[in-house]
Amino acid sequence: MTDSILDLDRRHVWHPFTQAQTAPPPMVAVGGRGAHLLTEDGGQVLDLISSWWVNLHGHAHPAIAAAVADQAARLEQVVFADFTHAPAARLAAGLATLLPGDLDRVFFSDNGSTAVEVALKVALQYFANIGDERRRRLVAFDGGYHGDTVGAMSVGRSSGYFRAWDGLLFPVEMLPFPASWEGDQEVAAKEAEALETIERALGPDVAAVIVEPLVQGASGMRMCRPSFLVALAARVKAAGALLVFDEVMTGFGRTGGLFACLKAGVTPDLVCLSKGLTGGFLPMGATVVREAIYRHFLGEGLDKAFLHGHSYTANPLGCVAGLASLELLLGEACRSRIAAIEAIHRGRLAALAAAGLGRHHRSCGTIAAVELGEGGYGSAAGSKIKAFFLEHGMLLRPIGSVIYFMPPYCIEPADLHRAWDVLGEAAAGGVGGAT
Ligand SMILES: Cc1ncc(COP(=O)(O)O)c(C=O)c1O
Numbered sequence: 168m169t170d171s172i173l174d175l176d177r178r179h180v181w182h183p184f185t186q187a188q189t190a191p192p193p194m195v196a197v198g199g200r201g202a203h204l205l206t207e208d209g210g211q212v213l214d215l216i217s218s219w220w221v222n223l224h225g226h227a228h229p230a231i232a233a234a235v236a237d238q239a240a241r242l243e244q245v246v247f248a249d250f251t252h253a254p255a256a257r258l259a260a261g262l263a264t265l266l267p268g269d270l271d272r273v274f275f276s277d278n279g280s281t282a283v284e285v286a287l288k289v290a291l292q293y294f295a296n297i298g299d300e301r302r303r304r305l306v307a308f309d310g311g312y313h314g315d316t317v318g319a320m321s322v323g324r325s326s327g328y329f330r331a332w333d334g335l336l337f338p339v340e341m342l343p344f345p346a347s348w349e350g351d352q353e354v355a356a357k358e359a360e361a362l363e364t365i366e367r368a369l370g371p372d373v374a375a376v377i378v379e380p381l382v383q384g385a386s387g388m389r390m391c392r393p394s395f396l397v398a399l400a401a402r403v404k405a406a407g408a409l410l411v412f413d414e415v416m417t418g419f420g421r422t423g424g425l426f427a428c429l430k431a432g433v434t435p436d437l438v439c440l441s442k443g444l445t446g447g448f449l450p451m452g453a454t455v456v457r458e459a460i461y462r463h464f465l466g467e468g469l470d471k472a473f474l475h476g477h478s479y480t481a482n483p484l485g486c487v488a489g490l491a492s493l494e495l496l497l498g499e500a501c502r503s504r505i506a507a508i509e510a511i512h513r514g515r516l517a518a519l520a521a522a523g524l525g526r527h528h529r530s531c532g533t534i535a536a537v538e539l540g541e542g543g544y545g546s547a548a549g550s551k552i553k554a555f556f557l558e559h560g561m562l563l564r565p566i567g568s569v570i571y572f573m574p575p576y577c578i579e580p581a582d583l584h585r586a587w588d589v590l591g592e593a594a595a596g597g598v599g600g601a602t
Pocket residue numbers: 278279280281283312313314315379384385413414415416417441442
């Protein structure tokens with residue numbers, strides 16, 4: 168008899184962010200269609216988290232699938248130190264056109280963490296290249312999460328995921344993040360206090376400040392006002408440091424604008440992209456850098472060059488997926504779907520708040536969050552709410568007491584309303600201590 172997929176998995180696979188001893192067995196995915204994942208037992212699950220925030224247009228979207236299949240039959244991979252190719256050049260040009268100012272130079276890598284590592288290394292080397300050896304310090308925000316490699320962990324240390332490696336991370340000063348929500352009376356005071364701290368922190372030794380613009384994802388969909396980012400950018404610029412926007416999660420329409428930097432009206436010096444970059448088809452990262460910074464990496468020898476790369480840098484399959492995804496994203500149909508999700512989120516959050524259910528209701532574009540019950544990451548309350556949603560055929564990953572929806576843009580309005588109905592039931596029924 169052959170082993171089942173679950174038997175093989177149980178014996179040989181190590182799952183991310185999971186305590187295997189206590190976690191329920193994983194579901195076996197055999198397919199995807201639109202906003203649904205299809206499981207081995209013939210069931211389907213509504214993917215309310217876009218499979219860890221990557222899927223934009225629905226699973227197995229035929230236009231992206233066809234583009235990848237066509238490219239795979241012609242050129243699957245090529246060393247990017249010696250070659251370029253049409254998908255990479257076109258995707259870089261497309262990103263440069265969409266991003267503001269002179270954010271025109273694209274460095275491709277493998278995922279969100281590497282997009283961040285590249286940004287940090289470019290920022291530090293930039294100051295070395297221009298002869299300002301003092302600027303070696305990085306500054307980040309409390310609650311920020313930027314990935315699981317060592318540099319990304321260092322700037323994301325306060326997210327609380329990295330205690331096992333504490334002593335190995337390099338020192339980074341953490342600034343307060345003025346997280347806010349609907350009806351928050353304290354927001355102006357929190358922002359003023361944060362900006363004061365930021366001014367004090369921005370000494371002549373700071374190379375770069377990194378922030379998740381508008382929404383801190385992994386620490387619980389903590390949202391700030393666009394005006395805070397405008398004020399932050401002005402202070403970082405005045406201090407002569409570089410501003411890095413980690414748009415790994417917020418990019419490609421998630422916040423309602425094409426990018427959070429456009430929505431906030433801020434032109435940062437570097438932007439990190441991944442997740443939605445390929446519409447959820449292939450792992451890929453991109454760090455977009457202002458041309459004025461890139462110029463300082465040019466010279467006669469290798470000493471000023473950026474000596475960094477990954478085997479799969481600018482993989483052609485990832486690039487064509489990116490191009491096909493961008494085409495869908497820029498279409499009128501996608502824009503109106505994003506607007507519809509935004510309107511449903513707003514209306515349903517307001518109704519929950521009016522019914523006295525949940526705390527700190529907030530939304531930004533296609534992301535909506537509310538707090539129910541108590542508890543940190545992986546808490547029993549979160550697990551019970553997750554299980555309750557699964558009983559209704561819906562996938563969630565609560566972050567502690569934060570319940571959030573971040574669906575693919577193709578989700579049917581009726582399905583999204585159903586998800587809000589289930590959330591209302593969970594809150595009214597006190598599932599997992601939720602109220
Ligand atoms: C804002 C942000 N930056 C970076 C990352 C890391 O991305 P990856 O998991 O692709 O390495 C994440 C992942 O959740 C993220 O949300």
